[in-house]
Amino acid sequence: MAxxxxxxxxxxxSVGFWRKRSKHALRPLHLAVEEGEIFGFLGPNGAGKTTTLxxxxxxxxxxxxxxxxxxxEWTDPKVKAQIGFLPEQPYFYDYLTARELLAYYAQLSGVPAKERRRRVDAVLHRVGLPDVGGVQLRxxxxxxxxxVGIAQAILHNPRIVFFDEPMSGLDPMGRREVRDLMEQLKHEGKTVFFSTHVLSDAEALCDRVAIIHQGELRGIGVVADLTSNVHGKVEVVWQGTRVPSSLKALEAECHVTGDTVRAVLPEENQDAAIDALRxxxxxxISLIPVRASLEDYFVQKLAPREKVEGVTV
Amino acid sequence: MNARVIHIASNTFREAVRDRVLYNLIAFALLLSGAAILVGQISIEIEKLVVINLGLTAVSLFGVVIAIFIGIGLVSKEIDRRTLYTVLSRPVRRWEFIVGKFLGLAGTLVVNTFFMAMGVFGALLYLAHHFHKADAWVLVALYFIILQFLIICALALLFSSFSSPLLSAVFAFALFVIGSFAEDLRGFATMAQGGSRWLATGAAYLVPNFSALNVISSVAHEQPIPGHLILYNTLYAALYTAMAVCGAVLIFEHRNLK
Structure with missing residues (x-):
């Protein structure tokens, strides 16, 4: 089941004061996320990720x-007990202590009274805040x-968690801990849906990703499958310090190191480059395909339509 | 009652209790009750009248300020700070949030009124060294003041559900002032002619009738409050408050949160 x-x-x-016009924050979106997977929802700022959430x-x-x-149905209040949500740049009732806030959310989520204290302590420990439970959030x-935002999202043991930019504001250690936590959630059988514009996080974590731009879905699939379709590059290395002039026409970026030259050029030009060397x-010395990254795929999915739109504007 | 409504109400109460501004306002009201003793001492033979008048007016005015001050931020502040997101993404219905917020503020106002009323009764005790039977009518006046607070609080919540805190404060305070002269507005309506008569009558019945809830002067003159007035005022305040809260719920149910 999805x-x-x-x-x-x-x-x-509707935007504008006198002359109202429509602004599409999200164009018709069709998407399915399987149970137990970590799904990355990627896109640049203003792409429609937060609107979707x-x-x-x-x-x-x-x-x-x-x-x-x-x-x-997503509007069914019953389903909300099974959902955890971390908003982007969360802000909480700063007059409460972390423990009071989590206890309040536990009450609203219907966590039984006898379990609340234990759950709050456990989740504070899990997010690395065991000693500051009594400190006011301000x-x-x-x-x-x-x-704390992550703690409140997983406090009531939801089956699916939605994180909006979960790594935002965290130092490298914190980012690593959140990544580990998301993997733990997956191992516990939970579904994790998270939005980000940091592609390395998505590449490291996600089973599948979707790319959204200007409110429109531009691509979806397993990271390895997506990147394999990207028109890649090859790295050519030869002995010597000389660079044939014809290589420049083949869009090769050349670097001379010691007595070898390393050139990176589009895959479709590799035969012409070898002919030139011959x-x-x-x-x-070597000819190695350069593995396409999620970033390459991301840029490929975003770039062409930008240009078209640039012309029409 | 619905457990989630109670949790939201108790959190709203806790927020108000931890707000230092609230204590300043209560302290001012208590100071004014204390000052009533001084004014009373230079008012020969009418000390008690002055103390009750000034004391209850202080309770009423400061209570209204507190109701508006807290009420206008009840919803808009939660939207602006996005604290609402983590509440409404839980099994909490929007109406539960609004009703919980209202009850939390209403509870805060009742507790505040209790403390401010202690100041008034303390001043009375200081003057007369004991209570008279007629002083019980002060309790009725306080009850009517609480009814005023409930209406103001519901109106502030209603405005807060669709406008900014500043505009909500202006609307709520304007309605309080107009409502305090509701009887005069009704008097004007009976004298007016044609279209302005309809307009004035409509406005007179639309604005909350706070003048009917103001019995401070009668109580100060030790005049008894008729039982039917207590009943009518209770029903009127309950109905007006319920309508304002329902209006807030209706607006909030359809509102997109930015």
Whole structure:
């Protein structure tokens, strides 16, 4: 069963004071996330990631479309007990201590009274804040608030968690801990849906990713499959310090190191490059395909339409 | 009652209790009650009248300020700071949030009124060294003041559900002032002619009738408050408050959170 199924969810805002015009925050989105997977929702700032999450959380209402979470209509209050949500740059009631805040959220999530204290202590320990439970949140740093945000999202043992930019505000150690936590959640059988614009996080963690840009889904799939389709580059290394002039026409970036030359050029030009080396009687040492990264795929998916839009504007 | 509503109400109460501004306002109200003793001492034969008048007016005014001050931020502050996101993403319905917020503030106002009323009764005791039977009417006046607070609080919540805190404060305070002259507005409506008569009558019945809830002067003159007025005022305040809260719920149910 799909943990999350988005069926044509769309959000259009009216902007302007006198002359109203429509702004598409999210064009009809179709997406399915399987149970137990870590799903990355990628896109540049303003792509529609947060809008999608707000729609799923019932914070804004869609113009059209629907979604199913764990088999229920996403508006069904029952399903919300099974959801954990970390908003982007979370802000909490700063007059409360971390323990009071989590106890309050546990009450709202319907955690039984006798279990609350234990759950709160356990989750504080899990996010690395075991000693500051009694400190008011107004004294917390941005990174500590982010940890509290993660704590409140997993406090009630949800089956699916939605994280909006979970690494935001964290130092390298904190980012590593959050990555580990997300992997632990996966091992516990939970589904993790997280949005980010940091591609290395997604590449390291996700079973599958979707790329969204200008409110439109641009690609979806397993990271390895997506990157294998990217038109890659090859690295050619030969002996000597000479660079044939014809290589420049083949878009090769050349670097001379000691008595070898290393050139990176588009895959489709590799045969022409080898011919050029042969003509110049240069000894080929190696020819290695350069593995495409998620970033390459991301740039490829975003770039072409940008150019088209640039022309039309 | 719904457990989530109670949790939201108790958190709202806790937020108000931890706000230092609240204590300053209560301290001012108590100071004013104390000052009533001094004014009373230079008012020959009418000390008690002055103490009750000034004391209850202080309770009423400071209570209204507190109701508006806290009420206007109840929803808009939660939206601006996005604290609402982690509440509404839980099994909490929007109406539960609004009703919980209202009850939390109403509870805060009742507790505040209790402490401010202690100041008034303390001043009375200081003057007369004992209570008279007629002093019990002060309790009725305090009850009516609480009813005023509930209406103000519901109106502040209503405005807070769709406008900014500043505008909400202006709207709520304007309605309090107009409502305090509701009887005069009704009097004007009976004298007016044509279209302005309809307009004035409509406005007179639309704005909350705070003048009917103000019995401070009668109580100060030791005049008894009729039982039917207590009943009518209770029903009126309950109905007006319920309508304002329902309005807030209706608006909030359809609001997109930025």
């Amino acid at each position: 943990a999350l199924e988005i069926i044509g969810l769309e959000k259009t805002y 707000k729609l799923l959380m019932g914070l804004v209402f869609p113009t059209s479309g629907s979604a199913r979470i764990l088999g229920f 004294k917390f740093s941005k990174g500590m608030l982010q940890r 003509r110049e009687h240069l000894r080929l």
